[in-house]
Amino acid sequence: MLPISFLVLLLSSILSPSSAADFCVADLSRPANPAGFSCKKASTVTVTDFSFSGLGATGNTGNIMKSAVTPAFCQQFPGLNGLGLSAARLDLGLNGVVPLHTHPAASEVLLVSEGKILAGFISSSNTVYYKTLIKGDLMVFPQGLLHFQVQSGSSPAVAFATFNSPDPGFQITSLSLFGSSLPSPLVEKVTFLDDEQVRKLKRVFGGTGQVLKYRSRLLL
Template sequence: MDCLRRPHSSPPYLLCLVYFALLGAVMAVTVVANDPDPLQDTCVADLNSTVKVNGHVCKAADMTTADDFSSAFLSKPGQITSKLGSLVTLANVAKFPALNTFGVSMARVDYAEGGLNPPHIHPRGSELLYLEKGSLYVGFITTENKLFAKTIKQGELFLFPKGLVHFQLNVGEGPAVGIAALTSQNPGTSQVARGLFASMPAIESVVLSKAFQIGEGEVKHLRDVIAKS
């Protein structure tokens, strides 16, 4: 900048220092993209507390035991009842309170043969999927509408970046099982179809009709079908 070439005693130089200080502060804020770092060794969530914070209040240290840091929550498959043929069992801070302040969670995904974990996003976390059993067609779509997709097999990994639409489809014979690690204690999940066609209250039909270039009768049909999926 031109002001840097002036004598250091001149007022414009001081303005430059202020400018760069503010610029540095803005840059520091914009790179914060994950859960906050912990400020103590442990902070097991007190899920019974009525105090609301960005996360959870810590359980009293003298009430914390080794059992708080262990869970068999993902050890057994759940019963798949969805018409989509999949079931996600999420071990987030609400299910495993010891995760509080550590910025991680896990999920088990069980797929029936031909089962689909439909297009969805995690607004607060990236996902690393390990395929424990079976064969999946997986992929995500960038903000430029570019699809990255492939078929993965048992023992392989696939990464889904934070906030991008992604999906998994069981393309093998028999059931499949995936284990996912997520970079947030509460990554959140928003299914694309349910978000649009099963929101409460409902989006005005004209919005969906124009967005998808379909008739309002088709909007009603999709609402009925997706609400039951």
């Protein structure tokens, strides 16, 4: 027979309410840390922390990429903090594209709801997997791998993505290279592009760093 003391402890653990918090709504007034945001005081939490209406509106595709990504990450949807999931809406106009990008902290599942999207990713062994998706199709993009979406067909496309992190991160490779202040000589060095190509792409994406060209070359 089990000792009486053990039975008492077992019953108390079953019958007592859990000491774990039900949720940890993000306190966006405080900085995030690797584990996420700090929790808001329970007395300040409202139902609006657990709902988000931003994915119902069409994103503005009037840009060079002819696409828009509307995130419902922890920063926009505080109730997601600590729950391990988030979402986003993707709008692709005609000839729209979301260039090669990564989500460092999450895998992604994409669901096409309108139009056609050519989507794919590149594995760490440089194998490419891509397919044209139609309404109702799903595709998964493993965490951290480069992937892309391109509008295909005769009409704009819409898709919804879910992620297994409240803050998956979002880094577009071309923006990081050509929309930043990384000096042109360094960009040329790491991409094998010539100076004219780098300067052109920096103008397109709004990057800086050309003025450091000659001085930086002395350091390479």
